[in-house]
Amino acid sequence: MRKIIMWDMVSVDGFFETPDHDISWFVFEDELAAYIGETQMEAGTLLFGRATYETMAAYWPAAEGDIATFMNGIEKFVFSRTLKSADWHNTTLVSGDAVAQVERLKELDGGTIFIFGSADFAATLTAKGLVDEYRLGINPVLLGKGVPLFQNIPERTNLKLTHTRPLKSGVVILHYQPQSA
Template structure:
């Protein structure tokens, strides 16, 4: 069975963006090692999943980008989960055919490599609350935002995690790879 991997950039104090959604702080601590790691991670998936907001931003940007992330982002199939998006025009993308839990159960049973989830906060939190994340790849950046949009929000039960791996990159980003320590589904 394929696993769902959630890849997120996180500030030291647990935020994934500024209150207004800004991400400029993420790029201050990128280095060539981190870039290569992420490119390799992107190629390890054969499906990328995301919510509508992330889809809107990514589809606009990656269509014309020539940077190292562009090839895997454009070539690997994508499934966007949205109740409002009417069509998915980004190359190799489609709208999920059913609800998130049902569609991911179907995708996980298909042969292939991992399913890589790209956040936005709302989409990531939905995956976590439904217990659909099999592995967390958290890139902890050396910055404290003080406020913003948290990765872990409204988790009404503890989410025990098992540390699988860590890696420190030259610019100070620390990768933490975790898997859920139990198979409980965390719901409201």
């Protein structure tokens, strides 16, 4: 069975976007790029909710470099009840039962499935116990307000820390696995 990993950058106070959906506060530098390069090798599929998909699809097709090559080439699924099409290369639009589709994807052969951003969509998968690992890049910034990464979580989920990687920039990458109650 394929593993689902939620990977997000987050402020120390728990936000992944400002109120106006700005993500320019992320600390992005060579060490983080190296980490992404190392870990993206295990990915076979990316999952997005509508809002994150629209942001990514507006940026990556015109971008250059290794990460852009990865983002533009990998299999992608966008889950939305309102989108009419998903034109970014190698993207499938799913408008039906997201949980059933993700359960099916987990059963298929292929690399690890990653979720980037997509807090509402990720919360749905978390509530159904479908996320196998959380990878968080904690950025050395307090935003004060914004969009919380974890919201609408229906019950407590204990996490086990499995990996830490501090970067010179002050970003600390944490890997957690959910634990049974």
